[in-house]
Amino acid sequence: SDLILQLICVILPSHLGDHLLFLRKTIATMMHLYI
Incomplete structure (x- = not known):
């Protein structure tokens, strides 16, 4: 998922x-949901 966020x-x-x-x-917000 990190690569997707970077893209x-x-x-x-x-x-x-x-x-x-x-x-x-x-x-x-998306990052907070994943963490």
Whole structure:
């Protein structure tokens, strides 16, 4: 799952720069759910 998260962190920001903050919050939430 770590590789998937890394891909998400790299791919999503490059395509959705305006939504980077929202994506960061979403990813952080997902990480908390996995941990």
